[in-house]
Amino acid sequence: MSEIKNTYPLSKKKKSGVTTVLLGILSLAWIAPILVVILNSFKKKAYIFKSPFGISSKPLSAGFDMWQKGISRAMAGMLNYKNALKKTDMLQCFGWSLFITVGSVVLIILCTSMCAWYITRVKNKITHAIYIACLFSMIVPFQMVMFTLSKFSNILHLGNPFGIIIVYLGFGAGLAVFMFTGFVKSIPIEIEEAAYIDGCSPIQTYFRVVFPILKPTAITVAILEAMWIWNDYLLPSLVLNVNKYRTIPIAIQYLKQSHGQIDWGAMMAALVMAIVPIVAFYMACQKSIIEGVTAGAIKG
Numbered sequence: 001m002s003e004i005k006n007t008y009p010l011s012k013k014k015k016s017g018v019t020t021v022l023l024g025i026l027s028l029a030w031i032a033p034i035l036v037v038i039l040n041s042f043k044k045k046a047y048i049f050k051s052p053f054g055i056s057s058k059p060l061s062a063g064f065d066m067w068q069k070g071i072s073r074a075m076a077g078m079l080n081y082k083n084a085l086k087k088t089d090m091l092q093c094f095g096w097s098l099f100i101t102v103g104s105v106v107l108i109i110l111c112t113s114m115c116a117w118y119i120t121r122v123k124n125k126i127t128h129a130i131y132i133a134c135l136f137s138m139i140v141p142f143q144m145v146m147f148t149l150s151k152f153s154n155i156l157h158l159g160n161p162f163g164i165i166i167v168y169l170g171f172g173a174g175l176a177v178f179m180f181t182g183f184v185k186s187i188p189i190e191i192e193e194a195a196y197i198d199g200c201s202p203i204q205t206y207f208r209v210v211f212p213i214l215k216p217t218a219i220t221v222a223i224l225e226a227m228w229i230w231n232d233y234l235l236p237s238l239v240l241n242v243n244k245y246r247t248i249p250i251a252i253q254y255l256k257q258s259h260g261q262i263d264w265g266a267m268m269a270a271l272v273m274a275i276v277p278i279v280a281f282y283m284a285c286q287k288s289i290i291e292g293v294t295a296g297a298i299k300g
Contacts, residue, residue, distance in 0.1 A: 034275065041080055041268035048264045080265035081273070087263065088251040088270055094277075097247045100161050100236075101229045104168035105222050112173050112221070113214055116180030117206060121189070131181065137174035142234070150238045159241040167239055168229055176221045183217040184210070223285050230278045248274045 040048050084090060115134075119127035149167070153159060158167060187210065195205040211218075233249035236242075242250055252274065255267045 037268050037271050037275075041265065041272045042078075043080075043268075044265060048268070080269040083263065083266040084255075084270040084273065087255060087266055089246075090248070090251065090270065090273060093246050093248050093251040094273075096161055096245050097230060098277075100164060100168070100247065101226055103161075103165045104172065104229050105225050107165055107169050108172045108176050108225050109218050109221055111169060112176035113180045113211065113218065114206060115173070116177050117184050117210055119177075120181055120184040121192075131177070134174045134177040137171075138178070142171075146234070146238055153239045159239055161240075161245055164236060164239045167235065168225075171235070172225050172228070176225065179217055179221055180214065183214060187213055219285055223282060226281060227278055231274075 036053060039053075115130070119131050153163065153167065156163070158164060191209055191213075192205055195209045200208065231249060232247075233253065236247045236250055240247070240250075246254070248270075252267060252270045255270065256262050
């Protein structure tokens with residue numbers, strides 16, 4: 001019996017080690033495309049096509065003429081980033097993307113958390129219908145509504161950064177309401193009743209008692225919605241007036257010139273600049289994702 005007890009933990013450790021190795025190899029498959037983009041952002045167009053997975057060499061690296069003048073190759077490779085900033089007007093596009101993303105996420109969290117709290121506490125046919133509609137919106141493919149959406153957005157003059165925030169609220173509400181509803185069910189109603197006894201109105205109860213408890217799920221929703229909105233190309237291209245307002249994905253697409261000519265070095269550099277902010281945001285908040293999902297899965 002003692003031998004069995006000693007060998008069981010050992011076999012379990014071996015299985016855990018094999019699983020770790022397999023998952024590590026799998027993670028490389030996800031990281032590899034990002035590394036290729038970063039590597040090619042420092043290369044000249046000819047070398048990108050000749051050896052997309054190799055390290056740049058002197059004759060074909062970006063800015064080789066500057067290398068001959070004594071400037072380091074690292075600084076020469078930054079020419080792609082300079083061209084990307086110049087051709088896409090990246091700073092202005094970054095500002096619009098940041099405004100749309102932050103505005104949409106704040107509005108989604110505020111409206112959907114209140115909606116989830118209401119349909120959880122007030123149980124009737126209307127709230128049930130609202131909940132079913134939110135779930136149904138997660139199932140309907142975007143292609144079924146994009147032409148109607150484009151038409152109505154033109155009629156309602158939503159082709160601006162403020163208007164598209166409202167559009168994002170409609171498309172992002174389904175998932176957010178679903179997650180918030182699961183968490184609100186785990187909140188004891190006695191806490192809210194105690195707030196009512198102390199003289200709090202429903203609005204005060206929500207902002208002082210309920211919403212602080214919803215913080216884990218709110219952060220999870222914020223991360224998921226921010227990643228979607230920041231990287232979204234199709235919805236802004238349908239709704240926004242791209243001649244005045246361009247988000248980063250649309251600006252990167254405009255690097256494709258006529259006759260299919262593409263400045264691949266500048267495009268790779270633009271992709272790196274677009275990836276860095278959202279990756280940094282995700283890394284800062286990643287611990288809250290599992291906490292929020294698991295908390296919402298518990299029914300009180």
